[in-house]
Amino acid sequence: MKLILVAASAAILVASSAGAQSNNPAVKDPTVATTKATAKGHNSFTESQARGRIAKAGYTHIGKLTQNENGVWQGQAVKDGKTVTVALDYKGNVSVH
Template sequence: MSMRIFLIPSTTAALMLALPAFAADDAQTFVNKAAIGGMFEVDSSKIAQDNAKDQQIKDFAKRMITDHGAANAKLQKIAGEQKLQVPTQSDAAHKSDLERLQSTTASLDQPYVEMQRKAHADAVGLFQAYAKDGDNPALKSFAAETLPTLKMHQNMIEKIAGASASTPAVKSASTPKPPAPVPGANSFTEAQAKKRIQDAGYADVSALAKDEQGIWRGQATKDGKGTSVALDYQGNVFAGQQ
């Protein structure tokens, strides 16, 4: 039996190797994602500007409303010129996040910051890919021009998140301990929460998890007996079911 060996021409092989590992979205998909992301930035930031407790977060939210509002308007203009449709409503995932911010009974600072971290990571990835390999010259230029601002926003929110994590909002020594954990944006890391519980006289601290109210909850022992423990954003430690 004879065997045939097929060789790929060198030009074809070169083209195959030149293909990007991750292709950019097509023009309409880019517009859809950019518009929905931009709407979320403005809508979520309006909620945060009115309800956030941290002034730094309020200032960031104000900046997002201004910058993303301008970018959204520019995207709509370019998309219209290119005969592309611009979404006027958000998708289910972003609607869910907005509802979460609107309905939270605790501080929304932490969930807003986390949402912004994810939103800007997604936006930078989207715009970076389209600026490099986009299929529409006008939108490609828009992506390239907008990308530095998105990266600046990303750096801003990462700094805010880092500052919150390194400076937990501990109550003053003169403040009476409340009867139960106080809901609020808890900036204690898991390691910090564990140490604070240990400093309160507990051992074998385990299974720590932060609930929807920003309260760290877990298990520990004291005087040889097991108990549930909780730590709120003020640094108060509680034992038993709270």
């Protein structure tokens, strides 16, 4: 009986942690908005998802992305021949800094 409870608890834990990523509707929203400023908050996007979203906003040559202290993904990218610092907030908005 204890083994069944442990297995059930482990399954619930795995399911809840996997579902946590999809709790942010912005992760599922395919539209990309550009903003002047990024919003602070826990970012549910993985680096790969952030990279894809930045690319969808028209940026190329996206460099390494890192999360800053506000949960915003940041890195260098190119748009219209210019290298800029781009950022992606938890809402899925892309901005240039």
